[in-house]
Amino acid sequence: MEASAPGRKPTYDPQCYLCPGNERAGGVRNPAYRSTFVFDNDFAALLPGTPTEEMNEQDLLIASGEPGICRVICFSPRHDLTLANMSEPDVRVVLDVWAQQYSELAALPSINWVQIFENRGAMMGASNPHPHCQLWATRHIPNEVAKEQRGIDAYVEKHHCCLLCDYLKLEIDHGTRLILENDYFVALVPFWAVWPFETLVIPRQHVTDINALSSEQRDAFAAILIKLTSTYDKLFRTSFPYSMGLHQRPTDGNPHPEWHLHTHFLPPLLRSATVRKFMVGYELLATPQRDITPESAAERLREIASE
Ligand SMILES: [Zn+2]
Ligand SMILES: [Zn+2]
Ligand SMILES: [Zn+2]
Secondary structure (H helix, E strand, C coil), rough: CCCCCCCCCCCCCCCCCCCCCCCCCHHHCCCCCCCCCECCCCCCCCCCCCCEEEECCCCCCECCCCCCEEEEEECCCCCCCCCHEEEEEEHHHHHHHHHHHHHHCCCCCCEEEEEEEEEEEEEHHHCCCEEEEEEEEEECCHHHHHHHHHHHHHHHHHCCCHHHHHHHHHHHHHCCEEEEEECEEEEEEEECCCCCEEEEEEECCHHHHHHHHCHHHHHHHHHHHHHHHHHHHHCCCCCCCEEEEEEEECCCCCCCCCCCEEEEEEEEECCCCEEECCCCHHHHHCCCCCCCHHHHHHHHHHHHHHH
């Protein structure tokens, strides 16, 4: 059972393979890092040297090699922190590392998609509470992203405008699904949310990727991520589990002006620190169902955020 109170964690855990100075699998030792720290995943699901062979047997057995890169990004040397209780300058450093990693990997001809994501909490399968995220960079555009790309392309073809710019305008007009705003970012529960407290964080300005954000905009991004995650923590008085990740321009060499940077938060909790939503039965076989309306989720989060 998930603990319902955050509890006090030590700032350093001698058993944690992500803490500074500790040994990881395979005997590599972490440096005594003092800020954000990036390393190649010791258990990488993707390897750069994987051959790109295609296989197709009678249009039934179809596969292709997926060369790629998996990295781990420790947000902080402090074992006990989360995005929600890190300082704004420290989260800003994390964002700068995301931007630097994105451009480094985008420059590789074999990399066409860079996925930065965080699995937070044991409920989401996070193996270690040390604040960190992962980065998987691949040759292929992954399925969920390809679906978004089709939606974006269809909208652009019909309206000749950016889908998310128009969507954000509409949401600001309605107001009912908004949670948080600052000068440069808005956090809202999307109209199509299927996870009870699913949210999207969208920059007001049309930017295709994190590198296109100005210094001021990055500070505002850090501020809204801290505010949103701490609002989540207060909802059920627990260190709120979630999967989150950035979606931004593919890195296939095309400019992709149709892409508008955004961050998805997909948290599993429904009614309390221990009662979660399950995607089962009809949802797996037919279509996902909503347990609460996006408007009621937004209202609850908005109230907590304004306390
Ligand atoms: Zn640690
Ligand atoms: Zn846009
Ligand atoms: Zn997306």
